[in-house]
Amino acid sequence: MPDPSTYRPAAGSIPVEPGVYRFRDQHGRVIYVGKAKSLRSRLNSYFADIYGLHPRTRQMVTSASSVEWTVVSTEVEALQLEYNWIKEFDPRFNVRYRDDKSYPVLAVTLNEEYPRLFVYRGARRKGVRYFGPYAHAWAIRETLDLLLRVFPARTCSAGVFKRHKQIRRPCLLGYIDKCSAPCIGRVSAAEHRDIVDDFCDFLAGHTDRLVRQIEKRMQEAADELDFETAARLRDDVGALRRALEKQAVVLGAGTDADLVAFATDDLEAAVQVFHVRGGRVRGQRGWVVEKAGEAVEVEATAGESGAAGGDLPILVEQFLTQFYGEEVALTDGGEVEQPGAVVPREVLVPALPPNADEVQEWLSGLRGSAVQLRVPQRGDKKALAETVQRNAMEALAQHKLKRASDFTSRSAALQGIQEALDLDTAPLRIECVDVSHVQGTDVVASLVVFEDGLPRKSDYRHYAIKEAAGGGHSDDVASIAEVTRRRFVRMRRDFATGDLTSGAVPGDLTVIHDDSPVVPDANIDPQTGRPRKFAYPPNLYVVDGGAPQVAAAAEVLDELGITDVAVIGLAKRLEEVWVPGEIDPVILPRTSESLYLLQRVRDEAHRFAITFHRSKRSRRMTASALDSVKGLGETRRTALVLHFGSVARLKKATVEEITEVPGIGVTTARAVLDALGAESETVVDAGSASQSVQVGNDGSD
Template sequence: MSARKSWFPETATIPINPGVYRWFDAQDRVLYVGKAKNLRARLTSYFAKPETLHERTRRMVESATRIDWTLVNTEFEALQLEFTWIKEFHPPFNVQFRDDKSYPYLAISLGEEFPRVFTARTRVKGKTKYFGPYTQAWAIRETIDGLLKVFPIRSCSDSQFSGARATNRACLLADIGKCSAPCISKISADDHRLLVNQFAGFVNGTDTSHLKTLKEKMLQASNDENFEMAARYRDQQGALEAVAAKSAVVLDDSANADVFALELDGYSAAVSMFNVRKGRIRGARGWVVDLELERTAEEVMEYTLHNIYVLEGAEVPKEVIVTVAPADAPLLVELLSSLRGTAVRIRVPERGDKKSLADTAQINAANSLAQFKLKRATDFTARSVALANLQKSLGMTRLPLVIECFDVSHLAGTNIVASKVVFVDGKPKKDLYRRYNIAAASDDTDAMNQVLKRRLALAVQEGDLPDLILVDGAKPQVSAAVAAAKSVGIVGLPIVGIAKRLEEIWIPGDSFPVLLPRASEELFLIQHLRDESHRFAIAHQRLKRSASISTQLEEVAGLGQKRARILLKTFGSAKRVKLATEQELGDVPGIGPALAKAIYVTLRK
C-alpha cells in the first residue's frame, strides 16, 4: 500500500533544483524544515510504503497536511535558508539541542556608560560581551576577583550603582581597591572603558601585554626605591598570572579554535565543546541531542555547528576542530567564513596536540551520554512511563513488571554460552542474572530454544514465570522461544524479540514488526535490557574461552599453572597466546625453545 495521500504533489510537478522544503500540519504549524540538492529525489523518498519508513518519519508524514518548497540558486543558499527557517519556526521534528546543564558565562555589559562585569546563565543578544561558558560558577567568581585587583572596573548591580550615586558614597570594593568608583566620579567614563577593554582583552586571551607592562613598572619602581609601589605592581602581576594559570595550555599560543566531539548511539547523542583561545581552554560546554528523525553523525555535527554559530550567535573562531566532518562541509565553511568576516577552517585532526584534544572532548561526550542514560534509567517516572507504554505497544493485559532478556554468544560456533538478565520494575536485578553453557547447537535459534527450555521448565516447577520474555533477535529467534515455551506446556506468555537493524520489536504471529518511537522511554528500556544481556553473555563467553586455553596450557608437560599465568599476562589475552609464533612464545621469560614448540603444537591441535 502506497503512502501517497491525496494532497501529495505529483512527482512530475516537483522540481529537480536545489531548495528548501517545509512540512505543515492541520494547524499550519511547521513540522520539519529540510534542504535538498534535488527536491524531487528527496521528497519522493517520503512517499514510500509506510512500513518502510522510519517510525519518526512515518509519524511526521501522517501528521502533515501539506508540503511547500522554495527554490534557490545554489546549495549554499539552501543551507542558509534552512538554518534561517529552523531558527524562526523551531520545527518539532528537526534536531533539538538541550544543554546537559546550565553553564555560566562571564559577561560585561558594554552597552552601558559604565560597563559592569557579572555572571550570567543565559546569553541575551545585545551589546553584552560573553566569555565562556565555564564549567563552574565559582571559577568565574575567582577570575573576576583576581582581575579586579588589576582592572578595578564596576561589578555592582544597577540598583547598587544608582544608590551609591544618590548618596555619593562608594561601596566597600572601592575601599579595598577592587573598584575605581565611577559611581562617585573618581574615574571618567573613557578611562573606565579603557580598563574594561583591558579586562576583556585579558579574559579573551588576546592581550597579555599588561603582564609585561606590570613587570617593567615593578622593576622601575624598585630601581627608584619606591618599594611600596613595586610591591603593588608585584601583587597585580601575581593576580594576573594566577588567573592565567587556571586555564590549561593545550595548543600553541597562537591557536584560537573550538573543538567539537560527538557520541551517537542511534536514538540520542551527546556533544562536547571546548573553547580554546591563545592556546588555553577558556570554556567547556555539552549538550544532549534529541534525534526526532534518523540522523547520521555527519548531519548531527552539521546541526551542532549551526546551533552554536547561527542560532546562538557565538563567536566564530578561525578554526573549528571536529571528530567527524559535518555534512555539506564546504557550504558550512562558506557560511561560517561569512559570519566571521575572514576565512574559517573545519578539520578533523589525525595526529598531534589537536588530535589529543579532540580525543579528550570525545571522552567527555561519551561520559555525558553515559550519565544521561544512567539518569534516565534510574528515573522512577521515566520507568513507569516506559512500562505503561510497553504494555500498550505490545498489547499486554498487565504491566511487564518482571522482564527476562536472553542472548546467545559464541565464537565461530564454539564455546556457546547464553545469558539471562532480569529487570524488576524497570531496573536491573543482578542477583537474578544467570549464565548458561551449551554443549552443542546447530545455530543461534537452536541455542535459544535450548536455553529457554531449561529456564521455563524450572520456572514451571518453581512458579516464577516473568511478565515478559525478550530475546535478542528477530522472527526466527522469537519462534524458537515460543516453541520452547510450548514444549514445557506454557501458552500465552508474552515473548518478543528485538532486531538490531532498526530496533524493531517482533511479536509472534505478526507479519510486520512494531517500531517503538525513537528516544521514547519504552525503547530505551528495551535497548537497556538487550545491551545488558549482550554484555553479560559476551563476558561469560570470553571467560569460558580463556579458561579453555588455560586448561590446554596446563596440559603441556613442564609448563604448569604459574608459567601459564605468565603467558596470559605477557600477551594480554588467551587469543593473543594462541596467535603467537614459536619465536614469540620462546621470548617469554621461563619459556625455552622446546617448551615454546610444545605450547605451539598443543594450541593448534
C-alpha cells in the first residue's frame, strides 16, 4: 500500500488561511477536492495514522501521489471554488449529487413563432421556458391534456406542424378543439402566443386570476343567453380546478421553499427534496449517493466550527452547493417558470451546515435577493419536513433492497480480477474494444469505459477503421491493433502537452507538492480548460477476442513503450480470458462476479459498436440513390433528405420545390430528379439518417 508520507508537505509549509485543496493520483488526475477554514488543520488530518481513517478516506490518500492548495480570502470564495473544481474535474472520491433518474419537465418554446408545449428531459436551452421538475412524465401529460382544453396551444413537433401546414388540414387535436390549429391559420401568431402566455401564467401560480376571468366570461355569456359558450367555459373552469387538485396545497399561499431531508447509513445517503411554490408541491426529486471518504471532513470541520457531531451538517453543505450550483448553471441558457424558482426564498434543512452564514450568503448571491436557510421547528413546515424525511428513509430502504449486493459484488469482482490476473492493484478503470462490420464493409470499433465496476458513458468512443484489410473481409486483428494504437497515441500526446497552470485562480497562491516526474495538469486541455478524458491509461485493457487479438493489442503497447496497462481478451464461445504470451487461457468460474463484470464490459462494447455501425450503414444507404448526381456532395445530399423527410417524397417533388433547399440550383434539381427517376431500389426512410451516436469521437479520428 502506498505511503501518504511520501508526498506529505513539509511541516509549517501549509498556510492557516481558508482555501481549497486537491489530491491527485500518479497520472495527474484530480481524485478529491475539499475546502477548509484552515488549510493546515484540515490537511494535517489526512496524514495521521492511515489505519485510523475511514476506509474510503484511506483508499483516497493511498491512491494519491500529490496534494496542492489554493488560498482564498473568505469562506464564501472557498465554497464557490470548491464547487467549480468538483464540477470541472469530477473527482471520483467526492460525493456527487446526480439524479437517480432523469426528471421530466414541461417545456415551452417561447423562441419560436408558434410556441410548442412538450415534455422534455435534458439540459436547458436558450429561449425555452421550463416548468418542473415532476416525478413522472405521465403526470405532466395528464395535466397537459386537461389544460389543453382551456389553453389549446400547439404540442406537435416541427415536422408534423410543417406537414399539416403544407396539406392545409389540422391534426386530430385541432379537430377536437385541443389545439387552436395555428398551422392552418385558424389563429394568428399573436393570438396563439396569448394562449401560451395564459398557459404559462397558470403554471406559474397565477391560478386564481385566470379562474376568475373565465368565470366572469361564463357569466357574461349566460347573461347574453349564449348558453353553449357558457357551458364550454363552465367545463373549462372544471378542468382548471381538476388540474389544481393534482398539486396538493401544503403551506400558506405565496410560500416558496425547498425542503431537504436525508436518510443515511455507514456507506450511503438518500436525499429527498420537495419543491414548494405558491404553497403547492410543484416537484419532488431524490438521490442516493455513496458517502465516499468524508470521515476526515467531518472531524476537521466539526473541530473548527464547533458544529454538532455526525456527518449530516457536511452532507447538507455539499448538497446545497452542488444542487443549487448545478441548477443555476442548467438554467443559464433558458428561462425558469418564475423569479426565484431555482433558488427559493427559503431552504429548510434537517441540520445547519457548519458555515451556515457563508452558505446562506452564497445562495442569496445565486438568487439575487435574500435567502433564509433554517431548520423548521414547529407548525406546518415541521410536519412537511417530517414527510420529506419519511420519503428519504423509504427511498434508502428501496435502494438497499434493489441493490443490496451491488457494491459488495463490484468490490468482489474487481478483487477477483486482480487475483486471477495477478495484477498489482484492482482494475478501477477498465476499457474494452470491440469491432463491428458486415463482410468487411462499414468497419467500425467501439471503446467503452468502466470505473469502479460501473459504466462511464461520457468516456465512450467510437472509431471508423482506416486500415481494414481488402478482399471483402475485415481483419479483426488489424482493426484491434489500429484502435489500440490510436487510443494510446492520443493518450501520450495529450499527456505530453499538459498545461501546468490550468485550474489555478489568477491572483491566488497555488502550491504543488509532487515528488514524481508526472506533469500535474496533463489531463487538462489548455484551450478549453476541461479535463482530457484519455490523458491517463486504464488499469485493464480488454479486447473482444482470443489469443490473436490480445497479441495484436499487446504488440502495439510494446511498440509504444507502455508497460503499466494489463491486456486481456475475452473469447465469446467459452468465455475464456486470454493473457498475452500464455498458451492456455485463464478460466474464471462461471458463477464468479469477476467473469460477470468482464462479460458486462464486453457486451456493452458490443452494443455500442453495433449501434454506431447501424447508424453509419443507414446514412450510407439513405444517400446511395443520390450518389450519382454530379456535383452533389454529402452536405447537400443530407440537406435534401432532411428537407423532404425521405427519398420517396423527394422523388415526388418539383424542380421549384427542390430549389427551395439552400444551395440547390435548377440544374442540380433536374439532375436529382433524373437520378431518382432511374432509381429502382427500395427507398430507405431518412429518419435514421438524422440520427447519430451522441458520444463525441476521438479527436484524432
